[in-house]
Amino acid sequence: MYGGGNTFEATKFDNLAEEDPIKLDEFEARIARGEKIEPMDWMPALYRKQLIRMIEQHAHSEIIGALPEGTWITRAPGFKRKLALMAKVQDEVGHAQLLYSAAETLGKSREQMMQDLINGKSKYSNIFNYPAFTWADSAIISWLVDAGAIVNQLANSKGSYGPYCRALERICAEESFHLKYGHHAVIHLATGSKIQKDMVQDALNRWWPPMMHFFGPPDRVSVHTEVLTKWKVKMASNDEMRQQFLDMYVPKIWELGLKVPDPNLRKNEETRQWEYTEPDWEEFKRVINGDGPCNKERLAVRRTAEERGRWVRQAILVPKAKYVTPLA
């Protein structure tokens, strides 16, 4: 899961002048024709850098995103829900594998990516820095966070980098089960007893603010991304994705008798746009920079897994093996 556009970091475009103008033209023409860029092709340094950052953050988000839901596997109500949640979490970890592989084709090693995650140098989707208090939180994550991820992933799967698009096609095919499973679990609670209804409403109240942060800061304050749009790295703006998410899911929330915890949320029928209370972007910044309820725990868990698994990796290592950048 990955919200896209989730940082305020500026991108420097001034180094484009150093690129070979003829090769740059060919590269842009290829993208304009709708062809994919493959690992062996020439590409501007900025394209490579942005894609590595984006795909790597996406991979980290999948692996960290498995943690809040993974918490609930042992306590999921009933055998069927346990089976489904286990399969879902396994899918997410598999997504991380596919995405790390796609990033590797651009020349960053998996060792380096994991190191950067654990040392806090690279980000992951901010929403996973929040805890899953109850079973209903787990259901809301599977439904709405995955729904948001699908909006983003479907857009990105039409991008220009071949290995990333192919990974996303696989991922999207698997996500449809997550969404349906999550919806099913939420419906069960929302149409159940008073206690169940309250539990799922509380969970929705907790997850709504991070969900509004999920697609990143509003376009008017975001860094300009014209080049990244032209190169089909960024496929939809943060606000476009947020609007699409609201369009698809607010009615589905309402029909279950649940309330969205924002008194100002409504669709303006003239502009065809959703209006809402401006999310607290200061909190977003604070949490993404490390000061959220679960940041420390998430990284500590990854670090522990890395450290405790090290002897296994050492034991099976073939020392004369040669690493070659994966082909496609």
Next chain:
Amino acid sequence: MKSLDPRITRWQVDESNRESLEKEHLDQLVTYEVFLQMKEGKAYEHVGIVHASDLDMAFLFAKEQYSRRYTCTGMWVVATEMVTVTEFTDLEENVYDSISTMAAEGNELQSYEVFHLTKRGKQHKHVGQVKAASPEHAQSEAKKHFDDGRPVLNVWVAPSNEFLFSKEEDKVIWSTLHEKTHRDVISYKAADKIKAFKERSQHG
């Protein structure tokens, strides 16, 4: 570390460790390329990579990664290092036009698997085997046998004896996939439940 997650409390995760973590070269092992046959009689097609220490581990991981959710009829894995890659041509150029034919030199001939990429954005597909003395010779033999004039953008060759091929009797490993309906969208019908709920709310 105290957590809402009982596993983490049990695990005794130490959150005080802030030393920067350094991963050694090859800590994540090397990569293997994975090929799947989606249906009986179809060509094997590249699907991606896995990290592993040897062929057996690569096969095991590949089975989980690439045939866990959707079934297939066969799987091959080979170390990335063993694959020799041609140039990548542009537009409708045929990469075979730039490969010169050569004769076998000295070495004994061995079998190579040959894969073609015919469309950008798609995956390499298996086209057959050749007998050759070296990877370059295998490319030249591939030109002789598999170049039908239609543009091929990129060719991979790798020695057959470096692959792990699934066997006929291995196929049972994919036979229980259809029983795992908890991963199918179809198992989560919602419309009836929502309709019943709406009716109840109206009357109640």
